[in-house]
Amino acid sequence: MEKAMQGLKLKAKSVTHDHLLGVANSCLSIKEEQKTIRILDVGCGNGDLVSYLYLSFEAKYPNKNVELYGFDVFEHGAKKNDYLNGVIGKLSSFGPSVPWGERITTISNSERWPYEDDYFDLILSNQVLEHVHDHDFLFSEVARTLKPGGFSAHLFPLSSCFVECHILVPLAHRIKNYELLKSFIRFFIRVKAIRHFPDLLEKNMSLTRLSESYADYLVNYTNYPSTAKCLRLGRKYKMRTSFKYTKNFYLQKLRSMVGLNPRRTYDKNNTFADYGLFMFLKYVSCVTLFMQKENIK
Ligand SMILES: C[S@@+](CC[C@H](N)C(=O)[O-])C[C@H]1O[C@@H](n2cnc3c(N)ncnc32)[C@H](O)[C@@H]1O
Incomplete structure (x- = not known):
């Protein structure tokens, strides 16, 4: 009960984190008999999303073993020791009993991810896909490491976006x-x-x-993927792929701008309205790529 109250009071450092938590809460349904929930943040940067998700899920599922993992890649400046020590030190202040040294790591961007097949319930990334050198490889690793029936959500700008998102220069x-x-x-x-x-x-x-x-x-x-590339790769790796939570990020942003509390979970989708809004929002800024690994072995 106390943990659940703490969870409600948690404040995200970014509206992007609230959005990814909203997607996670909307898609995950954890069965009574499931003991462990495993979540991966791809390209975890300074670990802020990992800590937010860890505390939120610990509060939501006090009787489960919630395991948060994250990795980043050398090629984008994650300096092995300094970087890892900094992130692990920060995460330890949120979850002192968690072996963060085993959960957070750095690898090369062409290296197989250091996890078993069918390992994660949920794989997320925040503003990473527009930096990924080899999207085919990333999608193949998502498909390999997700459990059958597991979900994956990625917030990032597509190549169709009108303004380049780092220096804000059009096209x-x-x-x-x-x-x-x-x-x-x-x-x-x-x-x-x-x-x-x-x-x-x-x-x-x-x-x-x-x-x-x-x-x-x-x-x-940077290497912005197109809509068609994401859909093609999702299909190639047998994942159900859509952009159905795209509009929710903008609604979450609006709520934050007018000072309303973030939505912790999203209402049922309306396929046609969501698709119509996605077709407009993909020119504006970030979209949410959403995938589910088929539940067949
Ligand atoms: C804009 S930063 C976002 C960092 C973090 N997700 C956040 O929200 O603060 C982009 C991140 O993508 C990571 N990245 C680039 N290519 C990657 C790849 N192939 N696999 C995983 N992460 C990658 C970079 O190292 C960098 O940390």
């Missing part, structure tokens, strides 16, 4: 010609219509160097 992620991209970004820096990226700023950077640095970031660290 920058669609330009494949490097010189054109650099000049395009340079123009937006000149007219001060760009969001600067603190990690890439150095003292006294020239305009040319700065535009080069942003262009290099987009070329090397």
Whole structure:
């Protein structure tokens, strides 16, 4: 009872975390006899989503063993020791008895995920898929490590999104010609219509160097998938794939803007309305890719 009350009082650091919790609560139905619930956060960054989900699920299922896992990849700057120590240290303050050293890890982005087949009830990611180098590999690992009947939800912008989501320059992620991209970004820096990226700023950077640095970031660290690619890969790996929770993220955002409490679970979907809204929202910002692994062995 006490844990459940704590769960209701929990505050997420980002509306994206509230949204993914809303999706998780809406799709998961944990059977009485199931003892352990396993959840994976792919590309877990600083561990904020892991801690939020851990505390929420501990509160919701006080009699179950809730196991939260997360990993990130070396190629995107997760420095092995510093990074891991920082995340594990932070998570230990939320769940001191949890062996976080066994739950959070770093691997290479081409390496098989360090989990058995059919292991997770739920696999999530937050703003990761637009950075993934090899989507086919990621979908194959989701399909391999999900339990039959398990769910997976990924919040991220598609290639159709009008504005590039990091530097907020329209269509920058669609330009494949490097010189054109650099000049395009340079123009937006000149007219001060760009969001600067603190990690890439150095003292006294020239305009040319700065535009080069942003262009290099987009070329090397982003890879926006299209709607068709996500649907094709979902089907290839025998997962039921849709974008049905996309609108709920925007409703969650609206609630946060007007100061309402976040929704902890979502109402039943209306397929046609959800599809219509997705067709519009995929140009605006993030969508929610939602998959279920077929329940056959
Ligand atoms: C914008 S950050 C988001 C981090 C975290 N999910 C959050 O919400 O704060 C993108 C993350 O995706 C990770 N990433 C990139 N490629 C990946 C891959 N193939 N597999 C897993 N994570 C990946 C990066 O290392 C980075 O931590």
